[in-house]
Amino acid sequence: MNNTEVKINSGQVIIPLxxxxxxAILVMYIFFSGEKTNFENLALGDGTASYYATxxxxxxxxxxxxxxxxxxxxxxxxxxxxxxxxxxxxxxxxINKFRPDQESAPLSLFKMLQKKGIDLVTxxxxxxxxxxxxxxxxxxxxxxxxxxxxxxxxxDDMRENGIRSSLSKAxxxxxxxxxxxxxxxxxxxxxxxxxVNQNDSSPDIAGVKDTIQESFEQxxxxxxxxxxxxxxxxxxxxxxxxxxxxxxxxxxxxxDPTSKRHIIRGTYDANMMALRxxxxxxxxxxxxxxxxxxxxxxxxxxPYVPEQYELFKDEVERxxxxxxxxxxNLEDLVxxxxxxxxxxxxxxxxxxxxxxxxxxxxxxxxxxxxYETLRxxxxxxxx
Amino acid sequence: MIFNSVTYLIFLMVVxxxxxxxEQRSRLVMLFIGSLIFYAFWRIEFLPVMLLSVITDYIVALxxxxxxxxxxxxxxxxxxxAVNLGLLIYFKYLLFFANNAIGLMNFMGITADPLVxxxxxxxxxxxxxxxxxxxxxxxxxxxxxxxRDFILYxxxxxxxxxxxxxxxxxxxxxxxxxxxxxxxxxxFLGIGLRRILYGLFLKVVLADNIAPMVDAGYGQPLEHLxxxxxxxxxxxxGFQIYFDFSAYSHIALGSARLMGISFPENFNFPxxxxxxxxxxxxxxxxxxxxxRDYLYxxxxxxxVQDRSTGGIETSPGTQSNQWKLGAxxxxxxxxxxxxxxxxxxxxxxxxxxxxxxxxxxxxPLFKNLSENTRVLGGxxxxxxxxxxxxxxxxxxxxxxxxxxxxxxxxxxxxLWLGLRENTYVLAAFILLAIIITxxxxxxxxxxxxxxxxxxxxxxxxxxxxxxxLVFVFLRPINQFIYFQF
Numbered sequence: 115m116n117n118t119e120v121k122i123n124s125g126q127v128i129i130p131l132x133x134x135x136x137x138a139i140l141v142m143y144i145f146f147s148g149e150k151t152n153f154e155n156l157a158l159g160d161g162t163a164s165y166y167a168t169x170x171x172x173x174x175x176x177x178x179x180x181x182x183x184x185x186x187x188x189x190x191x192x193x194x195x196x197x198x199x200x201x202x203x204x205x206x207x208x209i210n211k212f213r214p215d216q217e218s219a220p221l222s223l224f225k226m227l228q229k230k231g232i233d234l235v236t237x238x239x240x241x242x243x244x245x246x247x248x249x250x251x252x253x254x255x256x257x258x259x260x261x262x263x264x265x266x267x268x269x270d271d272m273r274e275n276g277i278r279s280s281l282s283k284a285x286x287x288x289x290x291x292x293x294x295x296x297x298x299x300x301x302x303x304x305x306x307x308x309x310v311n312q313n314d315s316s317p318d319i320a321g322v323k324d325t326i327q328e329s330f331e332q333x334x335x336x337x338x339x340x341x342x343x344x345x346x347x348x349x350x351x352x353x354x355x356x357x358x359x360x361x362x363x364x365x366x367x368x369x370d371p372t373s374k375r376h377i378i379r380g381t382y383d384a385n386m387m388a389l390r391x392x393x394x395x396x397x398x399x400x401x402x403x404x405x406x407x408x409x410x411x412x413x414x415x416x417p418y419v420p421e422q423y424e425l426f427k428d429e430v431e432r433x434x435x436x437x438x439x440x441x442x443n444l445e446d447l448v449x450x451x452x453x454x455x456x457x458x459x460x461x462x463x464x465x466x467x468x469x470x471x472x473x474x475x476x477x478x479x480x481x482x483x484x485y486e487t488l489r490x491x492x493x494x495x496x497x
Numbered sequence: 498m499i500f501n502s503v504t505y506l507i508f509l510m511v512v513x514x515x516x517x518x519x520e521q522r523s524r525l526v527m528l529f530i531g532s533l534i535f536y537a538f539w540r541i542e543f544l545p546v547m548l549l550s551v552i553t554d555y556i557v558a559l560x561x562x563x564x565x566x567x568x569x570x571x572x573x574x575x576x577x578x579a580v581n582l583g584l585l586i587y588f589k590y591l592l593f594f595a596n597n598a599i600g601l602m603n604f605m606g607i608t609a610d611p612l613v614x615x616x617x618x619x620x621x622x623x624x625x626x627x628x629x630x631x632x633x634x635x636x637x638x639x640x641x642x643x644x645r646d647f648i649l650y651x652x653x654x655x656x657x658x659x660x661x662x663x664x665x666x667x668x669x670x671x672x673x674x675x676x677x678x679x680x681x682x683x684x685f686l687g688i689g690l691r692r693i694l695y696g697l698f699l700k701v702v703l704a705d706n707i708a709p710m711v712d713a714g715y716g717q718p719l720e721h722l723x724x725x726x727x728x729x730x731x732x733x734x735g736f737q738i739y740f741d742f743s744a745y746s747h748i749a750l751g752s753a754r755l756m757g758i759s760f761p762e763n764f765n766f767p768x769x770x771x772x773x774x775x776x777x778x779x780x781x782x783x784x785x786x787x788x789r790d791y792l793y794x795x796x797x798x799x800x801v802q803d804r805s806t807g808g809i810e811t812s813p814g815t816q817s818n819q820w821k822l823g824a825x826x827x828x829x830x831x832x833x834x835x836x837x838x839x840x841x842x843x844x845x846x847x848x849x850x851x852x853x854x855x856x857x858x859x860x861p862l863f864k865n866l867s868e869n870t871r872v873l874g875g876x877x878x879x880x881x882x883x884x885x886x887x888x889x890x891x892x893x894x895x896x897x898x899x900x901x902x903x904x905x906x907x908x909x910x911x912l913w914l915g916l917r918e919n920t921y922v923l924a925a926f927i928l929l930a931i932i933i934t935x936x937x938x939x940x941x942x943x944x945x946x947x948x949x950x951x952x953x954x955x956x957x958x959x960x961x962x963x964x965x966l967v968f969v970f971l972r973p974i975n976q977f978i979y980f981q982f
Contacts, residue, residue, distance in 0.1 A: 127687030129953050131694075134960025142965060273917075275713065306716060319502075321973035327504050327538045331973060334503045344968075351969045363922060379915045380721030 142344055146351045161454050162471045163212035164204075167221035167236075169228075175207060175220045175236040178280045179253055185235050189258055197233040197260040198223075198488070201247045203271055204240040205408055206480075208471035210454035216474035222481035227488075235260070239281075243274035244385035245303055248392045249284050249294070255399060256289040263401050264484060266408040267389070267430050269418055270470065275381040279317060282307045293395065299387035358461070365460040371467050372415065377422045386429070393437040404487055405434050407443040409480060411469045413450025440491045447483055448476035498538040498657075500748045501700050502973040508535065509693075512657075513755045521678050525648045528656065528675075535657035536620070543619035546584060551654050553580045554629040558636040558643035570637055577633040581626040588618050593838030621661030623835060623982050627787055628654055632668045634791055641669050649676055658752035662745045662979040664763040664783035671758070679757035691960075692751025698963050700744035700977070701970040707737040707927075708975055710920050715891060717915065719900040724910035725921075727888070727901045728881075732924045734891045735884045736931075739767065741978045742781065761806045766935050768883070768928075771875030772860075773853045776883055782806060788832055796824035826850045836890070836982050841898055844889040852882055 167175040172188025189197065200206070206219055220236035227234050235258065237250055247265065254260075277285070284290050285307050294300030319335070322328045338345040364370065396403045407427055410416060416423065427443065434441035453472045455465040498505050512531045516524055537544055557577040561570050586594075592614060599609045632654070635641045644650040653671045679685075714722070714730040722730070746763035753760050763782050770776035777785045786806060798820070826847065833846020863871055885905070889898045904910045914921070945952045 123949070124683040124687060126949055126953060127684050127691070130956030130960050131687060131690055131964075133953075133957035134962075134964050137957065137961040138965035138968065141961065142968070318972040318974055321976045322499055322502065322504075325539050326541065327498055327502065327973075330538070331502055331504050334507065338503065348969050355966075355969065363919075367922065376914070376918075378917055379913070380717040381917075383721065 139344070142351065146347055146354065147343060150347075151350060151354060161456050161465070162208045162210045162468065164207050165209050165212065165216075165218040165221075166207055167218055167224065169221070169224060174224050174234065175218070175238070177239055178237065178250065178278070179284045180280045182237070182254070182257075185237070186258060189233055189235050192233050194231055194233040196231065196262075197235065197258065198227060198262040198264060199251075199254060199258070199260040200234060200236040200264040200484075201242070201250060202236070202238040202266045202408075203242040203268055203470075204238065205266065205268065205470050205472075206236065207238045209477060210456075210468060210471045210473045212474070217477070219477040219481040219484070222478055223484055226481065226485045239278065241271065241274050243271055243276070243381075243388075244392070245275070245299065245388040246277055246281055248299070248388040249277055249281055249290065249303060251392050252293040252300075252395065253284040253287060253290045255395070255401075256287075256293070261400075261402060262404065262488065263396050264404045264406070265392070266406055268408040268470075269410075269423055269426050270375065272382045272385045272426065273375060273378050275378075275384065277303060277307050297387075297391040297394075299384060299391050302384070303388075361459060361461040361463075365463065370459060370463070371456075371469055372417050374419055375417055376419055377426070382426075386433075389430075390433065390437075393433070393439055397437065402440070402491070403437075404440045404442065404484070404491065405430065406441070406484070406487075407445045409448040409472065409476065410445045411448075411450060411453045411467065411472075412446055413453070414467060417469055440487060442483070442487050444480065444483055447479050448472045452476040452479075498535045499973045499976060500745065501697060501705075501971060501975075501977075503971065504538070508538075509752055509755070516756045517681055524678070525646075525652055525675065528652045529648050532652070532655040532657040532660060536655070536660060539620045539661075540617075543622075546588075546619045546622070547625055547655070550581055550584060550626055550629050551651055553577060554633045554654075555643075555647055555650050558633050559645065561633065561636050562643045574633060574637045578630065581630050585622060585626050588616055588622055590834070590838045592616060618981070620980060624663050624665055625654055625660060627665050627784075631665070631787060631791060635668060644668070644672055646676075656753070656758075658749040659760065662742070662749075662977055662982075663781075664746060664749065664760055665787050666760060666783065670761065674758045682757070685754055685757045689751045689753075689755035692747045692754060694751075694960065694963050694967060696744040696747030696749075696751060697967045697971060698744075699740040699747065701972070702966045703927075704737050704740035704744060704978075705970070705975050707733060707740070707923065710917075710923065711737050711891070714916055714920060715893070715897075719897065719904070721915045722901070722904060723913045723915050724904045724907065726915045727904045728884075729916060729921055729924045730891075730901075731884045731888050732928065733920065735768070735887045736924070736927045738887065738890070738978055739764070745977050745979060766931070768880055768931055769876060769935055770879050770883070771872050772879055773849065773856050773882075775875075776879060777849075784832075784835075788828055792831060793824060793828040796827060797821050822854070825854060829853075840895050841889040841892055844895070844898060845886060848886050848889065852886070 165175075166173060166177070169188065172191065173181065173184040174188060176182055176185040200220060200223070209216060209218055220234065220238075224234040224236075235254075237254070239246065244267070251263070285294070285304055291304060294304055319328060319331050322331055335345075393403060407430065427445075431441055431443070433439075452475050454468050456468040456471075458464055458466055460466075498508060508531075512527070515527050515531075519527055533544060536547060554577055557573050561573045564570050564573065596611050599611055602609045632641075632650075636643045644653070649672060650668075652675050653666075653668055656671065656675075659666060711730065711734050714726065714733070717726075743764040750760045750762070761783065765779040765782070767776055767780035770779055783806075829846040829850035830843055831846070832849070833842040833844070836842045836845070863874070866874070885902075888901050892898045892901060945955055
């Protein structure tokens with residue numbers, strides 16, 4: 115090493131570092147210091163907007179436990195004896211070709227149920243897994259009384275694993291943890307997320323947890339955030355970098371929304387276990403459940419392996435039968451023309467088919483279908 | 498203190514500034530105190546443990562040098578070994594050996610309760626004890642004279658860049674550099690910063706982003722993993738640990754270089770090795786060289802060396818073949834256990850011993866092949882064998898190890914996939930990237946370096962990307978994997 119270094123000219127060693135530093139800072143300032151990116155909308159695509167409904171200044175549709183208090187406030191204020199809980203993924207908060215005068219399925223259903231004196235509280239997160247629904251279900255079950263629980267079962271969500279940090283804080287809630295401990299999958303979720311501390315202000319410094327360095331690192335980071343705008347937007351740049359890699363991968367490998375998504379066996383089984391556990395827990399608490407196969411775009415070939423998708427639907431239906439739970443298959447509910455396109459998932463690509471989010475009219479069809487199911491099967495039939 | 502943090506960068510800046518500002522004596526005192534602060538930022542309560550090892554070997558080495566009688570020298574050496582290995586055994590192996598002994602007793606019908614002790618492993622203990630042992634053994638062997646200046650000697654052992662995860666250096670490589678004040682050169686800063694940036698890039702951009710995929714894969718129940726998944730996870734963990742550990746070495750080398758001190762290289766494209774012997778000359782070179790000089794060569798009855806380079810070498814020696822075979826397996830069993838008190842690490846060590854042994858047997862069969870065929874064939878065999886070896890290194894327990902190995906032997910387990918698609922894409926991409934990086938370093942960089950302007954332009958682009966990514970990803974979300982050893 116020394117021999118090589120002797121030959122190296124100092125300028126040749128140091129200049130690229132200085133030029134690199136200046137250009138890196140310039141690039142970050144120019145390209146990343148502008149308006150903040152809403153990654154949820156970015157994931158939904160350009161043509162789709164997030165819609166978390168409110169009623170009389172209270173949220174009726176929330177994301178997870180971080181904003182749950184906003185929905186619970188309204189629920190307690192309305193003080194209705196019957197209530198429905200609806201959990202889901204971005205399909206129920208994403209409206210394709212959204213216009214300001216339109217509303218989402220949760221708001222339409224909320225309005226219909228209010229007329230019957232029944233409350234509705236909805237929670238949804240993008241790419242929510244059934245395991246996450248299970249955690250949120252147990253968390254909410256100990257906080258609000260609801261008679262009916264609506265759960266969409268989405269094939270894509272069966273490929274999702276893990277508990278996002280905004281939900282994992284629920285695992286530190288004693289009642290939620292106690293409920294989860296009763297099942298194998300609940301124990302597994304608790305075990306896999308046991309290092310997530312509810313009081314951790316920043317998982318960014320998990321590597322120095324419980325060391326003298328921890329507080330020093332926190333103080334320095336706070337100072338840097340307060341004084342340097344570039345430091346503050348680092349998470350934003352990271353997010354954009356991941357999106358760039360995702361689009362680059364799709365471009366190189368020719369992946370788009372129509373590409374076949376296979377079952378990931380381990381994740382699928384874990385989600386099925388969570389589904390079974392949730393149904394058992396609901397039954398034990400005298401909560402009626404409506405499971406539905408989520409609407410799927412049917413004017414083009416579906417992005418799943420047909421045999422796997424059929425097996426999935428069959429398994430969910432058999433489970434509903436076994437657990438004496440209402441089941442409706444709404445996969446063909448929304449006709450093809452009510453779906454749309456989204457921004458390309460490839461670098462520099464054209465708009466692509468959106469298989470998850472439909473237009474306002476589709477939301478109306480969904481809320482009507484669910485209202486009808488509630489009318490036939492449950493509390494509405496008693497009124 | 499963890500390297501991948503803002504705290505370390507501030508600490509390093511202050512130390513380097515003081516280093517070049519202070520006079521020789523104050524500089525050494527500052528380095529010693531700085532190193533203790535560096536260590537205490539992790540857990541202050543383990544400072545006395547480290548200082549015990551440091552002080553013991555300082556005194557013992559001086560005594561060995563001043564003692565005339567060989568018998569007394571040997572006794573003093575044994576004291577040093579007893580203290581250092583005693584610390585290692587207590588903190589690292591006591592629970593493992595005790596609970597295995599208790600398990601055996603229970604198996605034989607003698608009832609005994611498992612030992613319950615809350616022993617926390619002091620950071621870097623496996624590294625600094627090996628370093629102090631090498632110092633005392635080298636004095637005992639007459640390779641070096643003991644250092645009388647306690648501060649200078651202590652700086653050698655506790656020098657913060659290499660304190661907690663190596664490289665494991667010899668006194669002869671460090672003490673002379675610390676004792677002479679080098680003249681400041683801008684190139685020290687340039688080269689040091691480059692190495693630190695490479696290291697941070699490998700750690701915070703690559704290793705830390707691979708980690709969640711590896712954790713998710715190894716967290717799956719075995720029945721959800723196919724044979725292809727096992728291979729993929731073996732490769733992916735192989736990449737993670739390489740990036741993680743070589744990152745540490747890069748930052749250590751770079752930090753030392755900022756002060757004009759050169760450390761020998763600890764890694765050299767290990768996954769392009771063409772034989773197990775070649776691999777151990779490219780992977781964690783300072784440890785394999787330590788094992789070579791303080792364990793394997795003495796056991797095999799051959800003259801040892803006094804440098805932390807070169808890695809494991811075969812030895813004709815003076816002993817019988819059976820003896821040398823015993824030395825090989827003993828060495829590798831200890832090498833495995835050095836990494837951790839677990840059967841899985843022992844299996845990892847013995848796996849490598851078997852691979853080396855087989856290599857020695859089959860090599861003569863291919864001596865008539867062309868050089869290119871041997872190199873390519875050697876790489877095609879060595880890479881997957883080395884990668885499979887990471888399974889026991891990473892797996893939680895022996896049943897997982899056996900389960901994963903059995904998967905790869907079953908043909909029907911190759912017919913399905915159980916991981917997210919990105920996992921396979923990433924593993925394939927990294928393998929390709931390593932090969933391309935090597936080819937660029939071997940063929941394109943030398944050509945570019947003859948044209949200064951092109952070289953500066955190319956490097957400026959490279960460093961703007963590296964600096965940008967390191968800036969964005971720098972956060973201590975994970976420790977270095979080798980901190981647990």
